[in-house]
Amino acid sequence: MSDKERFEELFNKHLIKDITEENIDIVLTGQYGKALELLRDAESTGLFPALVGPPGVGKTILCRYFASLRAKENKNKSFYWLTMDESIKPSHFIGSFDPAITLKKGFTLEAFNSGPLLSAMLEGGTFLANEINRATEYSQNTLLEPLEEASIGIPHLGRIKADDDFFFISAMNPEELSGTHRLSEALKDRIKVWIKLTYPEKATELDIIRINLPEHFFVEESELELIYSIINETRRNKIDIEIPASIRAGIAMAKLLARKRSLEKSGQLKEKKSVYEYLSDISRNVLLGSIKPKPGVKAENIIENIIHKTLGA
Ligand SMILES: Nc1ncnc2c1ncn2[C@@H]1O[C@H](COP(=O)(O)OP(=O)(O)O)[C@@H](O)[C@H]1O
Ligand SMILES: [Mg+2]
Structure with missing residues (x-):
């Protein structure tokens, strides 16, 4: 088999044809159930919502789940998403002309490759504009027409009207976090359902x-509680920490601890350690890059303090 054939075989084997094929394991208690209901309310009233919250609180998974529900209800409605930053240009979400084909055929439909926003508009799918407030004002302004009129102008080709089922969700970190641009006032005025997500209960x-x-991964309830107390401690220390540990950090710690436990069980560990020792090591390895300290504060020092406070010396 040639490399090319091998690549094609693997590609087709792994291709996700439709979001309904994806199995999304989501918890819908607390804020997530309420947020899902708000997304539904927005959808059925034709309003476009925004999810606002720090990294790793579940904005993306909630949108994917919501999009999969819509897809299941009215068949094959696709889900597209794009994470924005200063380098994102309108052509990244609208689409662009293939230079080689354009050279031969001119600015024709044939030469045009659709971007994720245009595809969602044509197919009546869900489009998630992740980190929308990091896009430049210029790019944000291109989103005004799809939000306001459900239409969009495509250079050289004309203007299209979106399918009635087209749905646009924005997601962003709260503006006060550094490194993000502001959401333009014009765009803000067109988003009318604001859904806040924070670190869950x-x-x-x-x-x-x-x-x-x-x-096959198992951790004791008491161990989960310890992991939570470590993670939660990073969220309480607002003096030293600018961005605390997200849900991802807790998941990673639980996985690493579960692996130690399973190695122990199968007798593959030379020396057994206490849960406190395991979690001290795991905290150091996971938290180092999972928290963002305030300027002038060292992550290592914060982590040692947290370990001391939650796990003892
Ligand atoms: N309600 C939830 N149910 C299941 N997993 C969740 C939930 N919320 C967050 N997660 C998990 O936490 C991690 C971060 O979620 P994500 O949606 O990527 O956050 P964000 O988009 O806000 O950065 C992912 O691994 C996700 O699977
Ligand atoms: Mg995300």
Whole structure:
């Protein structure tokens, strides 16, 4: 088999043909159930919503789940998403002309490759503009027409009207976090349902960690509680920490601890350690890049303090 054939075989094997084929393990208690209901309310009233929250609180998974529900209800409605930053140009979401074909055939439909926003508009799918407030004002302004009129102008080709089922969701980190641009006032005025997500309540976050652990991975309830207390401590220390540990950090810690436990069980570990020792090591490895300290504060020092406070010396 040639490399090319091998590539094609693998590609087709792994291709996700439709969002309904994706199995999304989501916890819908607490804020997530309410947020989903708000997304539904927005959809059925023709309003476009925004999800606002720090990294790793579940904005993307909620949108994917919502899009999969819509797809299941009215068949083959696609889900597209694009994470924006200063380098994103309107052509990245609208689409662009293939230079080689354009040279031969001119600015024709044949030479045009659709971008994710245009595809969602044509197919009546869901489009998620992730980190929309990081896009430049110029790019943000291109989104005004799709939001306001459900239409969009494509250079050289004309103006299209979106399918009635087209739905546009924005997601962003709260504006006060550094490194993000502001959402333009014009765009803000066109988004009329603001859905805030924060770090979930303890019971919900523990459920999320559990649901994200592979089946054969096991951690005791008391160990999960310890992991939560470490993660939660990063969120309480607002003096030293600018961005605390997200849900992802807790999931990672639980996975690493579960692996130690399973190695122990199968007798593959030379020396057994206490859960406190395991979690101290795991905290150091996971938290180092999972928290963003305030300027002048060292992550290592914060982590040692948290370990001391939650796990003891
Ligand atoms: N309600 C939830 N149910 C299950 N997993 C969740 C939930 N919320 C967050 N997660 C998990 O937490 C991680 C971060 O979620 P994500 O949606 O990527 O956050 P964000 O888009 O806000 O950065 C992912 O691994 C996701 O699977
Ligand atoms: Mg995300």
